Amino acid sequence: MPKSKKPAGGRAAKNFEPRYGAKTSFQDRKRRPGEASTGTTGSKSPGHRGYRAPEQTADAAPKRRWTAQEKVGRDEARSIRSNAGDDRPRRSFDDRPARDDRPARDDRGGYRGDRVARDDRRPSGDGRPSYRPERPARSGDDRPARSYGDRPQRSYGDRPQRDDRPARSYDDRPQRSYGDRPQRDDRPARSGDDRPARSYGDRPQRDDRPARSYGDRPQRSYGDRPQRDDRPARSYGDRPARAYGDRPQRDDRPARSYGDRPARSYGDRPQRDDRPARSYGDRPARSFDDRPRRDSGDRPARSDWNAESKTKAQQDHVDVVHERLQAEAVxxxxxxxxxxxxxxxxxxxxxxxxxxxxxxxxxxxxxxxxxxxxxxxxxxxxxxxxxxxxxxxxxxxxxxxxxxxxxxxxxxxxxxxxxxxxxxxxxxxxxxxxxxxxxxxxxxxxxxxxxxxxxxxxxxxxxxxxxxxxxxxxxxxxxxxxxxxxxxxxxxxxxxxxxxxxxxxxxxxxxxxxxxxxxxxxxxxxxxxxxxxxxxxxxxxxxxxxxxxxxxDQDSSTINHRVLVIDHRDKAEILSSLVDRDGKTLVFARTRAYAEMLAEQFDDLGIPAVALHGDLNQAKRTRNLQRLTDGRVSVLVATDVAARGIHVDDIDLVIQADAPDEYKTYLHRSGRTGRAGRTGTVVTLIPRQRRRRMTEMLERAEIDAPFEEVRVGDDVLDELAGRQLADVDA
DNA sequence: AAAAAAT
Structure with a gap:
């Protein structure tokens, strides 16, 4: 809002909650001096200077933010390197106190005011109650999952708190994007900063969003704000439509790209033929040929490496590959x-x-x-x-x-x-x-x-x-x-x-x-x-x-692959049953929202779990991964952000709550376990109608995995979770 | 759908 703090802040504070307003101002003043060793800040705090204050604030704010962020970054780095196990205790403690501070801040009053106003504007407010619990979770810097779980449960009892929290959580997002916690601490100090934050964060808007539902979240993520305006207008119904409309185009695109690539490769390859021919014939063959071909299997024309490799690969690529490698280096x-x-x-x-x-x-x-x-x-x-x-x-x-x-x-x-x-x-x-x-x-x-x-x-x-x-x-x-x-x-x-x-x-x-x-x-x-x-x-x-x-090849792999054919309505329960175990478990979900939801679900059941996906700020991403690495949590629910390359020592079970669409994704996800010769199990859940697709994908991945029809409570779940006899006896 | 920049 253009109405900067002063008018709004002073009046609003009085109107809304004199207490908060007063406290906040005091806190701000105190903190600033402390923080603002920079000096100029002192002048700011006396917000009395109407015009100057805003300007100064603007200038000063960025500096503070950066400083705060820098600090955050350093802290992150340190924590990562030192494996600071502090977080847990600190987490909960640190975070909450921080939150507590926030409520006290002027911001809230301001935010609330905004919300109310905006809420009035939009009918979407109806949706809120149901959505809110979720959102906070998202923003839930700490452990979305837990926070989620907690909120819904606490729901009514806590609401007074919630009011505060939402404010916090909202605050967090903007902060996240910036750098996070340090800022939070700073905020009280920055009265001026808040506004920008508000405008950015737009809690009001977010309130609206919730109404929209999950689908939006991912999209909202970063660049949403401008879009948001559009979105409301669009409404849900439209999106899907658009999406569909677009798909045809998408289909075309891939087609194009494929068309182009082959073209290039064709054109180029002849030249390279000589080169590749030497070393290439061998392995590129396999690798290059296999999948690409499938995609556009029609083109036998594909030259050299492909042609050779195809032939070799298809006929007896295993042998060929082996020879090559052996001859070369391995x-x-x-x-x-x-x-x-x-x-x-x-x-x-x-x-x-x-x-x-x-x-x-x-x-x-x-x-x-x-x-x-x-x-x-x-x-x-x-x-x-x-x-x-x-x-x-x-x-x-x-x-x-x-x-x-x-x-x-x-x-x-x-x-x-x-x-x-x-x-x-x-x-x-x-x-x-x-x-x-x-x-x-x-x-x-x-x-x-x-x-x-x-x-x-x-x-x-x-x-x-x-x-x-x-x-x-x-x-x-x-x-x-x-x-x-x-x-x-x-x-x-x-x-x-x-x-x-x-x-x-x-x-x-x-x-x-x-x-x-x-x-x-x-x-x-x-x-x-x-x-x-x-x-x-x-x-x-x-x-x-x-x-x-x-x-x-898979014969030499240390990974055991299983496919569970399930009823969709059993999915949540089966997943919970599988992750309720001792070892480290990595669960893959297709969307950020579902990853978040599952982490919350597990956490609510008393199975400590955190999420890892692109909707979290980097600090949380880093922290949540670290939590799995150092064992403070045994279940991580992630999107494909964690599919490739991420190494966590002891993951012995990978669960694909949603089956991947590409064989490569399957290979990378499953590769989070069975590392460096250790053993691991990969369990993929699919609905019956996906059996054929799954079979085809596994063929491309060259993986043999038994399909088993499973229902809630089946012994196979205990077996996969490693519970086995113990539970049976019990 | 997700990821990768920031605001």
Missing amino acids: QAGEVADVTFSSLGLGDNIVRVLKELGAPSPFPIQAATIAPILEGKDVLARGRTGSGKTIAFGAPLVESLLRSQEGKRREFGRKPKALVLAPTRELALQIDRTIQPIARSVGIFTTQIYGGVPQARQVGALKKGVDIIIGTPGRIEDLVAQGKLDLSEVQIVVLDEADHMSELGFLEPMQRILRLVADGAQKLLFSATLDREVAALVNEFLVEPAVYEVAGE
């Missing part, structure tokens, strides 16, 4: 004797690898390290949990070290290597592996990903770093701002390269790859590397060597 006999040192890595790096739990190289590492050190472009496929991060990370560091030998670490030097990942969590995880390796030889890394304040990242860039590990959006953003220069990047790694070549990622990847130094070495890794990377390979790679590990 001979079984050799691998046993290979050491990191013999592959060309220096002593410091070898020592750190040992500390990281990698005393000797895994096959994929034995295969790729030497060629990477030789400067070759490399495509590598190693199944989930086979050690790909070290396979590119260690030689990456070694290469940089060699190239910088004798040189001085200059302040503000430009980055020399870039590692790109599809999710922030994966970028973080990769850095956790590479950073210690790099530090051991005086090379610096920094993370560049979204959802957190830029300041710290930019600060690191100013000082000068050697390796950047991040996600495409923020990297492009900083490049556009002139804060990141990729022109001296000599090595680029694309982790989950096939995924990075998919529709939403391909173009950003192409733009980024065009920014790096000419002739920069390119490394593409993925457990499901296939022809999908052709667009990138054709444009950016030169005579790439292709590696995969021999014998990596």
